[in-house]
Amino acid sequence: MSSLSIPHRPAAAGWPQRVLQVAAALLFVLAGALAASAQGGPLRLTITDPNIEPLPFAIAPFEAETAGAEGLASEITEVIAADLTGTGVFRRIPSSAFVSTPASFAQPVSYVDWRTINAQALITGAVAVNGEQVTVKFRLYDVFSGQELGSGQQLVGTTAGWRRMAHKVADQVYSRITGEGGYFDSRVVFVAETGPKDDRRKRLAIMDYDGANVQYLTDSASIVLAPRFSPNGDRVIYTSWDTGFPRIQAIDVGTVSRQTLPVQDGEMAFSPRFSSDGRSVIYSISTGGNTDIWRTDLPTGQHIRLTSAPSIETAPSLSPDGSRMVFESDRSGNQQLYVMPVGGGEPQRISFGEGRYGSPVWSPRGDMIAFTKQHAGRFHIGVMRTDGSEERLLTASFLDESPTWSPNGRVLMFTRETQGADGAPAIFSVDVSGRNLRRVPTPGPASDPSWGPLQP
Amino acid sequence: MMKFRSVVLLVVALAVAGCANRNAANTGAGTDFAVPPPANAAGSFDPSSPQYFSQTIGDRVLFEVDQFTLTGTARQVLDGQAQWLMTNGNYTAVIEGHADEQGTREYNLALGSRRANAVREYLVSQGVPAGRLQTVTFGKERPIAVCSDESCYRQNRRAVTVIASGALS
Numbered sequence: 327m328s329s330l331s332i333p334h335r336p337a338a339a340g341w342p343q344r345v346l347q348v349a350a351a352l353l354f355v356l357a358g359a360l361a362a363s364a365q366g367g368p369l370r371l372t373i374t375d376p377n378i379e380p381l382p383f384a385i386a387p388f389e390a391e392t393a394g395a396e397g398l399a400s401e402i403t404e405v406i407a408a409d410l411t412g413t414g415v416f417r418r419i420p421s422s423a424f425v426s427t428p429a430s431f432a433q434p435v436s437y438v439d440w441r442t443i444n445a446q447a448l449i450t451g452a453v454a455v456n457g458e459q460v461t462v463k464f465r466l467y468d469v470f471s472g473q474e475l476g477s478g479q480q481l482v483g484t485t486a487g488w489r490r491m492a493h494k495v496a497d498q499v500y501s502r503i504t505g506e507g508g509y510f511d512s513r514v515v516f517v518a519e520t521g522p523k524d525d526r527r528k529r530l531a532i533m534d535y536d537g538a539n540v541q542y543l544t545d546s547a548s549i550v551l552a553p554r555f556s557p558n559g560d561r562v563i564y565t566s567w568d569t570g571f572p573r574i575q576a577i578d579v580g581t582v583s584r585q586t587l588p589v590q591d592g593e594m595a596f597s598p599r600f601s602s603d604g605r606s607v608i609y610s611i612s613t614g615g616n617t618d619i620w621r622t623d624l625p626t627g628q629h630i631r632l633t634s635a636p637s638i639e640t641a642p643s644l645s646p647d648g649s650r651m652v653f654e655s656d657r658s659g660n661q662q663l664y665v666m667p668v669g670g671g672e673p674q675r676i677s678f679g680e681g682r683y684g685s686p687v688w689s690p691r692g693d694m695i696a697f698t699k700q701h702a703g704r705f706h707i708g709v710m711r712t713d714g715s716e717e718r719l720l721t722a723s724f725l726d727e728s729p730t731w732s733p734n735g736r737v738l739m740f741t742r743e744t745q746g747a748d749g750a751p752a753i754f755s756v757d758v759s760g761r762n763l764r765r766v767p768t769p770g771p772a773s774d775p776s777w778g779p780l781q782p
Numbered sequence: 783m784m785k786f787r788s789v790v791l792l793v794v795a796l797a798v799a800g801c802a803n804r805n806a807a808n809t810g811a812g813t814d815f816a817v818p819p820p821a822n823a824a825g826s827f828d829p830s831s832p833q834y835f836s837q838t839i840g841d842r843v844l845f846e847v848d849q850f851t852l853t854g855t856a857r858q859v860l861d862g863q864a865q866w867l868m869t870n871g872n873y874t875a876v877i878e879g880h881a882d883e884q885g886t887r888e889y890n891l892a893l894g895s896r897r898a899n900a901v902r903e904y905l906v907s908q909g910v911p912a913g914r915l916q917t918v919t920f921g922k923e924r925p926i927a928v929c930s931d932e933s934c935y936r937q938n939r940r941a942v943t944v945i946a947s948g949a950l951s
Contacts, residue, residue, distance in 0.1 A: 523928040549923050552887060565891075570876075571918050572891065594895055594919055597888040610892065612919065615850070615899025617892035638892040654889060660848070661889055684886035698886050724930070727886050743883075745930035774887070 327487060327494070332463060332478030369446055369468040369475055371504050373415050373736060376759060380417035381503065383410065384424065384445035388462070389431045391454040398485070399453035402462060402492040405536075406449065409496035409510040412536065413737075414762030416500075419445050431463060440469040447475070449499055458484050462491045466499050476502045489538055490781065497780070507734035510535060513778045514730075514739065515553045515562045515579075516753060518542065519771040523747060528773075530564060532579060535732075535777070537767035543577055552728070555778040556600045562776070563607060565596040574598040574609055587622060597640050602648050608632065610640040619653055621668070632668065643688045643695075644668065645712070652676070652686040652695050652712070663697060665712065676714030685728050688712070691735035694758070698727040698740075707740045709758060720760040724749075730777045739766060739775040832873070832945035835866050842942040843901060847884070847935075850896035852904055860901060863943055864908035877901045878942045879919045882935035887921060894919030901941040 371381050385407050388399040410416040421427070425439040431452035440448050451464035465478040479498060483491045490511055497508025518531040518540075527546035530553055533539055543562065544550055553564035559579065566575045566586075572594045574587040589595045589611065598609035601621075608621045618639045619632045633639040637657035644651050652665045655673065661682040664673035677683040681701025688695055692712075699706040699719060705726040710717040725743040732738070736758050743751040751773040753766040766775070827834035835841060841863070843856035852860065867875065879898030881890035898917035906912045927934035 524925055526923070528923075549920070551923065567920075571916075592916070594891075594917075596891050610888070612892060612895040615896045615903075615917075617895060638889065638896075640892050641886070641888045654886075656889075661886075684889050700885070725883065747928040747930075749928075749930060 327481060327483035327491060329479055329481045329494070332465070332480055368471055369503055371415060373413075373504050373506060373757075374759065378415055378759075378761075380415055381446050382417045382419050382444055383447040383449065383499075384419045384421075384440055384443065385410075385449040386424075386428050386451075387421065388451040388453050388464075389428075391431075391452045391461075392456065395453045395455040398455060398460065398488055399451075402453055402488060402495075403451070405489055405492035406451075406496045406499070408536065409493060410499060412764070413500065414757060415504070419443055431465075435467055437467070437469055437472045440467070445469050447499070447503060449495075451495065455485065458486075460485050460488055460491060462495060464495045464498070466502055489534060493534070506736060508780060509732040509734045509737060509777075511781045512733050513555075513559060513781070514753075514766075514775050515543075515555055515778065516768070516775045517551055517553065517773045518769065519751060519773060520546065523749060530562065530577070531772075532562075533768070535766075540769055543579070543582055552597060552774050552776075554599045554776045556604045557602050557779060558604065559778040559781065561600075561604075563598045563600055565598065572596045572612075574607065576607075588627075597642065599643060601644055602646055608642045608644060608651065610642070619651070633666075633673070641685050643686050645688050646690055646692045650712075652688055654684045654686060661700075663695070663714070676710065676712070677717075678714060679717055687729055687731060689731050689735040690733060693735070696729040696731060696738055698729065707738060707756065709738075718760065720756050720758070721754070721763065726754075728774050730775050732777055733780040739777055741773040741775065743773070830870050835863070835870075835943075835945050839863055839866055841944065842940045844936060845897055845939040845941070847882075847939070848893065850893065850900045852900055857904065860904050861908060864905050864910050867905065867910045867914065874914045874916070874946045876916045876918055876944045876946060877905075878924075878944060879917065880924060880938055880940050880942070881922045882938040883922045883925065883930070884935065885922065890921035891919050894921045897939075897941045901943065905943075 385403055388403045390396040390399040407418050411418050423443050425442050428435055428450055431450055446469055448467040448469050454461040460483050462481045466475045468475040481491050481494055493510035496510045500508045512535045513532055514535055515532045517528045519526055519528050521527045528550050529546040530543040530550050532541050548568040550564050550566050553562045555562055561576050561578055563576045565572050574595045575584050577584045594612040596610055598607050600607055606621055606623045610617050611620050616636055619642050621630045621632055635657055637655050639653055639655045642651050642653040650665055651668050654661050655664050661684050662675055663677040663683045663686045664675050666673040681699050683697050683699050685698045686695050694709045695712055696709050699708050704722050706719040707721045707726050707729045708719040723742055724745040727741050729738045729740045737755055739753055739755045741751050742754045743749055750771040753768055753772045753775045755766055756763045839862040840859045843859050877898040879894030881893045902915045902917050925938045927937040
């Protein structure tokens with residue numbers, strides 16, 4: 327897929343630029359009086375604001391520029407809208423409320439028609455299909471400022487990849503309005519489950535972040551669990567029992583070829599994660615009943631032991647710069663979180679609340695650590711600063727675990743399992759403020775999500 | 783006398799049902815089971831058979847929540863296991879460590895490893911050659927009881943000694 331910028335739309339011919347600006351300013355004042363939620367200055371939504379109100383936006387049905395592109399144009403429009411409303415910070419104004427619809431993508435928009443319905447942002451676009459090639463153009467308007475927000479863009483891709491093109495447009499819209507990186511054009515690897523609780527079958531699957539395009543990477547002949555993406559999303563590393571014993575395997579997402587990390591006789595290996603450069607893997611080895619954390623450099627095969635204690639040390643996660651590691655340990659008597667320099671040094675305990683803490687994951691922004699907390703018979707997904715301060719619990723249920731961060735560090739997915747003989751897991755998402763809890767659609771029971779990077 | 787006999791038959795029926803259940807639960811271990819020989823008229827197995835080991839001696843021990851110390855009951859069972867393994871020196875065993883669903887997935891793998899190892903170390907201390915005993919953890923991946931309360935959890939917090947048919951030559 328390629329993209330290029332479309333220049334800002336020139337001012338309408340014959341109208342002096344200055345007059346337009348003045349007119350826009352007047353309209354803004356009027357509209358501001360009518361719509362309490364309209365803000366002065368350029369459109370900007372601060373998604374970390376705890377009192378955030380969903381921002382109303384309108385998306386004009388994308389225009390079909392070639393014969394037969396109508397269906398795809400309509401589907402792309404809907405995926406963009408679903409991405410934005412799915413964040414919980416955007417509210418779509420239904421097209422039934424529109425005063426007018428742009429006659430074509432090329433024509434100037436009538437801001438007043440969108441102010442009337444209090445659309446703070448307007449998205450317009452066009453879709454052309456030539457054989458397998460799809461061209462998507464879009465513009466984003468700051469309705470109350472009466473100007474484009476960023477420049478129009480054109481994306482070129484294939485019909486098979488049309489959803490990705492829609493996600494790319496939505497990522498652009500989200501980024502321009504929030505100032506945050508996007509996360510819609512990304513994939514999630516997870517464990518797809520079938521069968522009863524006492525004979526559960528598990529296999530690795532990969533899907534778009536919104537549950538579309540599910541593909542299976544392994545069969546269900548042996549248990550697989552806790553997959554993690556490589557930093558660029560080309561490989562997945564996970565724990566497999568296909569030898570009868572837990573071993574770490576890496577699978578190439580494209581070719582589905584697999585490699586097993588060698589271990590010594592009698593060792594069990596699990597909880598693998600790639601380093602941020604993808605060159606090494608950190609994981610646990612359990613031998614003689616004791617579990618510690620190791621690192622293996624993939625090109626050389628060199629193993630380095632990172633922890634050495636008689637307690638359980640597992641579930642490591644590296645900071646984005648690779649210098650530090652958070653992990654769980656029961657050295658204090660029960661499961662707690664610790665941070666230590668990867669180069670060696672004393673682990674510092676960072677979790678001090680009531681209950682037990684596990685499966686820590688360092689945010690891709692570097693600022694927070696997400697974790698699973700178990701307390702008083704309930705499980706929670708929570709976040710804390712990397713020094714353990716400002717702990718906040720985002721969820722509560724019979725069994726919530728295994729958080730994973732969106733590429734922009736603003737949303738978490740996790741596993742939620744229901745209780746009882748018919749209990750089954752599903753993947754949920756929640757934003758980092760605890761709002762917008764949603765179930766991610768999967769074809770059946772699903773667990774252990776790992777959110778991959780934003781795709782190029 | 784008639785009453786006593788029917789009780790014995792009931793026990794055998796339960797034992798066979800339990801055996802089938804466990805075989806299903808162990809499919810991930812990659813080990814094969816010998817074909818069960820028919821129980822003899824008295825309702826018991828050949829003392830040198832893996833079925834005698836699993837049904838009469840007992841192939842599993844249970845643990846307290848988040849613990850891997852062996853209880854007195856567990857040691858008694860393991861004493862019987864050790865004796866059988868030393869008598870039947872041509873069998874190897876894989877000790878599976880399991881956890882209940884209260885706990886995170888990877889922690890439970892480490893906990894299962896501790897439980898399996900506790901059994902292995904005890905059997906070795908009783909004279910079983912270490913080279914005949916392997917350990918594997920399944921964490922909370924292979925529950926045998928599926929309800930979400932202590933009556934099931936206690937059955938799932940277990941270490942199971944699985945006799946491998948791949949006997950030493």
